[in-house]
Amino acid sequence: MNLIIGIILFLSLAVVFLLFRSTEILSVAKKKIATSFEDSNNSFNAISGVVFMFLSFAVIFWYSYDQFENYFLPMASKHAPEVELLFWVTMAVTFTVFIITQVVMFYFGYRYRYKKERKAYFYPENHKLEIVWTVIPAIVLVGLIGWGLVKWNNIMGPPPKDAVVIEIMGYQFAWASRYPGPDNELGDANYKLIDVDNIVGIDFTDSSSLDDFMPREIHIPKGKPVLFKIKARDVIHSVYLPYMRSQMNAVPGMPTQMWFIPTKTTAEMREETGNENFNFEIVCNKICGRAHFSMKHTVIVEEEWEYIKWKNEQKSWIEKNPDYYANFVKNNSTDVAVLND
Amino acid sequence: MEITKTSTKPKVQEHDHHDDHHDQSFITKYIFSEDHKMIAKQFLITGIFWAIVGGAMSSLFRIQLGFPDMDLTALSPIIGNWLTPQGKIDPEVYLALITMHGTIMVFFVLTAGLSGTFSNFLIPLQIGARDMASGFMNMLSYWFFFLSSIVMFVSIFVEGGPASGGWTIYPPLSALPQAVSGSGMGMTLWLVSMALFIVSALLGSLNYITTVINLRTEGMTFFRMPLTIWAFLVTAILGVLSFPVLLSAALLLIMDRSFGTSFYLSDIYIAGEALSNQGGSAILFQHLFWFLGHPEVYIVILPSLGITSEIIATCSRKPIFGYRAMVYSIFGIGVLSFVVWAHHMFISGMNPFLGSVFTILTLIIAVPSAVKAFNYIATLWRGNIVFTPAMLFSIGLVSFFISGGLTGLFLGNSVVDINLHDTYFVVAHFHIVMGSASFFGLFAGVYHWFPKMFGRMMNRTLGYFHFWVTFIGAYLVFFPLHYIGIAGFPRRYYSFTNFETGRIESFIDLNTFVSFAAIITFIAQFVFLFNFFYSMYRGRKAPKNPWNSNTIEWTTPREPGHGNWPGAIPKVERWPYDYSKPGSDKDYIPQHIPLSKTPESNMPEDSSR
Numbered sequence A: 001m002n003l004i005i006g007i008i009l010f011l012s013l014a015v016v017f018l019l020f021r022s023t024e025i026l027s028v029a030k031k032k033i034a035t036s037f038e039d040s041n042n043s044f045n046a047i048s049g050v051v052f053m054f055l056s057f058a059v060i061f062w063y064s065y066d067q068f069e070n071y072f073l074p075m076a077s078k079h080a081p082e083v084e085l086l087f088w089v090t091m092a093v094t095f096t097v098f099i100i101t102q103v104v105m106f107y108f109g110y111r112y113r114y115k116k117e118r119k120a121y122f123y124p125e126n127h128k129l130e131i132v133w134t135v136i137p138a139i140v141l142v143g144l145i146g147w148g149l150v151k152w153n154n155i156m157g158p159p160p161k162d163a164v165v166i167e168i169m170g171y172q173f174a175w176a177s178r179y180p181g182p183d184n185e186l187g188d189a190n191y192k193l194i195d196v197d198n199i200v201g202i203d204f205t206d207s208s209s210l211d212d213f214m215p216r217e218i219h220i221p222k223g224k225p226v227l228f229k230i231k232a233r234d235v236i237h238s239v240y241l242p243y244m245r246s247q248m249n250a251v252p253g254m255p256t257q258m259w260f261i262p263t264k265t266t267a268e269m270r271e272e273t274g275n276e277n278f279n280f281e282i283v284c285n286k287i288c289g290r291a292h293f294s295m296k297h298t299v300i301v302e303e304e305w306e307y308i309k310w311k312n313e314q315k316s317w318i319e320k321n322p323d324y325y326a327n328f329v330k331n332n333s334t335d336v337a338v339l340n341d
Numbered sequence B: 001m002e003i004t005k006t007s008t009k010p011k012v013q014e015h016d017h018h019d020d021h022h023d024q025s026f027i028t029k030y031i032f033s034e035d036h037k038m039i040a041k042q043f044l045i046t047g048i049f050w051a052i053v054g055g056a057m058s059s060l061f062r063i064q065l066g067f068p069d070m071d072l073t074a075l076s077p078i079i080g081n082w083l084t085p086q087g088k089i090d091p092e093v094y095l096a097l098i099t100m101h102g103t104i105m106v107f108f109v110l111t112a113g114l115s116g117t118f119s120n121f122l123i124p125l126q127i128g129a130r131d132m133a134s135g136f137m138n139m140l141s142y143w144f145f146f147l148s149s150i151v152m153f154v155s156i157f158v159e160g161g162p163a164s165g166g167w168t169i170y171p172p173l174s175a176l177p178q179a180v181s182g183s184g185m186g187m188t189l190w191l192v193s194m195a196l197f198i199v200s201a202l203l204g205s206l207n208y209i210t211t212v213i214n215l216r217t218e219g220m221t222f223f224r225m226p227l228t229i230w231a232f233l234v235t236a237i238l239g240v241l242s243f244p245v246l247l248s249a250a251l252l253l254i255m256d257r258s259f260g261t262s263f264y265l266s267d268i269y270i271a272g273e274a275l276s277n278q279g280g281s282a283i284l285f286q287h288l289f290w291f292l293g294h295p296e297v298y299i300v301i302l303p304s305l306g307i308t309s310e311i312i313a314t315c316s317r318k319p320i321f322g323y324r325a326m327v328y329s330i331f332g333i334g335v336l337s338f339v340v341w342a343h344h345m346f347i348s349g350m351n352p353f354l355g356s357v358f359t360i361l362t363l364i365i366a367v368p369s370a371v372k373a374f375n376y377i378a379t380l381w382r383g384n385i386v387f388t389p390a391m392l393f394s395i396g397l398v399s400f401f402i403s404g405g406l407t408g409l410f411l412g413n414s415v416v417d418i419n420l421h422d423t424y425f426v427v428a429h430f431h432i433v434m435g436s437a438s439f440f441g442l443f444a445g446v447y448h449w450f451p452k453m454f455g456r457m458m459n460r461t462l463g464y465f466h467f468w469v470t471f472i473g474a475y476l477v478f479f480p481l482h483y484i485g486i487a488g489f490p491r492r493y494y495s496f497t498n499f500e501t502g503r504i505e506s507f508i509d510l511n512t513f514v515s516f517a518a519i520i521t522f523i524a525q526f527v528f529l530f531n532f533f534y535s536m537y538r539g540r541k542a543p544k545n546p547w548n549s550n551t552i553e554w555t556t557p558r559e560p561g562h563g564n565w566p567g568a569i570p571k572v573e574r575w576p577y578d579y580s581k582p583g584s585d586k587d588y589i590p591q592h593i594p595l596s597k598t599p600e601s602n603m604p605e606d607s608s609r
């Protein structure tokens, strides 16, 4: 292997060097002044530009068409198709401009390549033309922005009142989630209370924290708005759900949030993708250290009744960690809230 | 615009006899030189050194991405302690490599290497000055850059490795050595190096601005300056206004790291310990950083745009189309670049209303950029195009500027950015519009002004070879990354083997292909290096004005000495774009030829140019 690479390298070097020597010697022999514009390569370069352009268009079209399924992810939230529509309209606009400008540019290069007998056309300006191509992009942009902002405000705006609230905390290098429990209220948390067991620092002096539970995997119901309250405890991370087209950074010291309405259950996605191991995953999308690349967390989307069933089966955190709670009560006996039943 | 008389007259005389005493010592001539041409070459050579380092690093991490199972033990004599026992790159080393790669490319190559070389070289020569306003400050600017380079280079080898929080060094990651080992000594050196770098950039920029404003030769009004000079001027202004903000961001970070303050830190529990810092804001750093960061991308691209404007006009044998529009769009871009910074932060958690504002501002900046692209193409129309290597690279730049600029419309629209932010789509976007385009401007400039720098010609055929391999190569490397990004693959990932179940396979082949292309493209750059160094000593001697160009640097001797013109500085009589003027029998009329000598081709508009 190494030998082959070595030989290839050596051969290409040799070719380049020969190319160089021969042209250098040739040009000296022909006594060409070093700058003559009549360069036999001029047409070669002009034509190569056009050829290169058409080849790349062919490859781009082929790949974009052939691999569509591979790079276009199924959409699994209510706003995903709206975002994608704008994405693809932008794609249509930009791709058209891309094709036109590149074609025109390389065509001009070919059409107007140097000829000794021709003189270029002295054409320093044309105000009308310039105004046209300032105003048209401006109008198109206003359209794209206006559309984008309407969607942006919907997606980033306040979540519906009945949203399912879940706290997500990123830490090196995993995610934790906390549900409010039957009282539908997340208890307080304080980073100073964090330790090996209580990884998010739940504050048990707040009575609404007593029924909070922290599952291994996040479950959310299809068709219901879901609100993630996002935190980080060490460095910045980012909650990214590619199939939902949702993303929000997790910042230490500054709670953030994002919400969306899932539209496909995990089971449905498994069917759609033909992959029975498919799972939605929160992937970390902000550089956060050594294991950034493997920081992820499974999210299970299920029908609402399945979700309710699952939720009712969950044991609260203190039920799972009775000793920890007992200890906490002992150490904070004065102001601990008591389970009042 | 009427001619503004500049105050260079006394200076001109004082310098007139300057090039009689050429007997400088080696040290004052080559090392502590105050001559702008020598300083330009120093920047260029240092920039080339850094480009090799940065490029080699990218090949290394492209190997990791393209051939994740490859055993690199064979490389251990060079990179021994960066490898795991299995012969793979360590994940933290990967992060360190991309951080250094990004820092090196953006700051050391495309800011210092590009502006440092061409602003220094071309400003005095093209505006008709003997040298920079302050040769001494100019020399200091290089040596601060040199010091900064040394510190950055040393940081690669310190215990714990170099900075590894990405070139954007967001705290808390960059503030806490507990978070990643590169945030220890490596980060300290990164900050020191950048502080020195900023000093260098400021010294340089202030000099460029002063020189352009004060030292223009007689007749060189603002609107007779070549577009290169406009671009360098605006670049320098951007630098002066934005680099101090980076410095302040860095200083606050230093305070947080070493003196227990809490500017950026709040509510942190790390390595089994709750830190006492409270009340800081991690987002504050991002605002400060991008207040520099966005103008910085224009600091990187504007000089290249200036260079290509000049080359495209010269090699199409036509005036640049819409000279004034070009000037105004350079200014427009410059001003707007200060009010778009938060488009890098749409999903950072800042108020969504701010997101809306920055979306609007961001897409406005697309307009002057589009104008520039259209004007380039209009310049080609009905030209008489000579494809010198410099011209090829300029056309390549326009191609990249369009391709990469268009993807900016996706990222700048906040709602579309939600899904694209920090994915490979971004990597594709900025490598094309900023990386490739600026690099092409750099190459174009070197090929075009090499004869003036070294008095010799570079070999053309190798230039063509270099262009085609690099042009095709760059597209092959960076275009496919769009697909990977649309598919939601995050950037700064060491490996995708752990990425979402069932998606590992989707781009394995494509990644391998990209890595192949990247390594071949990198190796092809050595053809350029060979051509560069060989031609420096053995190239064919250059004629005085090899490209039949109008600008006045071509009126200097083949190898201009100290003071640039042996006699008086030529007086400028017209704008720089009188190519193929109707009536004239030559297809160019240099700037120092008075209108009175060309009655056959004069036009009514000439008086206003």
Ligand code: HEM
Pocket: B055, B058, B059, B062, B098, B099, B101, B102, B103, B105, B106, B110, B165, B166, B167, B168, B427, B430, B431, B434, B435, B436, B439, B477, B491, B492, B493, B494, B518, B522
């Ligand atoms: C030799 C050709 C190059 C190759 C193959 C290359 C490849 C890459 C890749 C694959 C990454 C992303 C790594 C990751 O996110 O995991 C990257 C990052 C980056 N590159 Fe390049 N690159 C090249 C040249 C350049 C140039 C010319 C620039 C100048 C602007 C540049 C600037 C950057 C920056 C700013 C980053 C981001 C670093 C970070 O994430 O902090 N690169 N490069």
Ligand SMILES: [Cu+2]
Pocket: A170, A171, A173, A236, A237, A238, A284, A285, A286, A287, A288, A292, A295
């Ligand atoms: Cu993370």
Ligand SMILES: [Cu+2]
Pocket: B293, B294, B297, B340, B341, B343, B344
């Ligand atoms: Cu920006």
